[in-house]
Amino acid sequence: MTDATGQLQEMICLKHDRLLELYCRTDKQCICILCVVDEHKTHKTVSAAAESTEKLRYLGETKTKFEQRIQEREEELQELRETVESHKRSAQSAVEDSERIFTELIRFIERSCSEVTQLIRHQEKAAVSRAEGLLERLEQEIADLRRRDAELEQLSHTEDHIQFLQNVQSYCVPPGSSDITVSSHFSFDDVINDVSQLREKLEHVCKEEQEKNIW
Incomplete structure (x- = not known):
């Protein structure tokens, strides 16, 4: 139960209490949708799934x-x-x-x-x-x-x-x-x-x- 709670907390944005769905390539970290209109609005962002796919390809290489x-x-x-x-x-x-x-x-x-x-x-x-x-x-x-x-x-x-x-x-x-x-x-x-x-x-x-x- 404790492990599940800890993993869930890692998937939540601590600032906005929203699900981490995006990835900021500028800062190299996962962010939520509200982070994009906040401190990451000028940064290059993609979906976490897309970034994961890209990293997986690089990982294979x-x-x-x-x-x-x-x-x-x-x-x-x-x-x-x-x-x-x-x-x-x-x-x-x-x-x-x-x-x-x-x-x-x-x-x-x-x-x-x-x-x-x-x-x-x-x-x-x-x-x-x-x-x-x-x-x-x-x-x-x-x-x-x-x-x-x-x-x-x-x-x-x-x-x-x-x-x-x-x-x-x-x-x-x-x-x-x-x-x-x-x-x-x-x-x-x-x-x-x-x-x-x-x-x-x-x-x-x-x-x-x-x-x-x-x-």
Whole structure:
């Protein structure tokens, strides 16, 4: 009973005690017929039903934009997940290659192998950390978009034009977007090349020393 009374009061003009049948586009509020000849006489007004229909159409367009944005973000989320896995595979491959190269060298360079491995892991951690931060942002944005989309869906089914108009304003702004660049290219080739060059230099030095000893 209390809820019904409250809803009825929201449909009555507090100043003229008349039914709110019109909508003032100038002030963006519902008004009664007497308000038109009073403080809203120079304003642009339409029937509440007509304005509700117009807002509902705009609401549908906004909902479509939400759905498109969700789809785009889901695709980016999937791409980013694949990028994270690629980073991990690339890092693991680099570690294995570096260990293979260093096993071909003599024991005095084993500490260098450990240092290179730590460098790769540090770069992997930094890359994955950045990617996971983007994952979190995308997941949060998708969650927010889904929440607003659900609210839009619920609001679009209301049969109360006045309640609809009084609540639709906050949803008439298209969803914002943050630029997120997803890079799928990540390589430790430079590290591997440096290690390979070091091995070749050491092998060359060792060969020269052996030749000196022979002669």
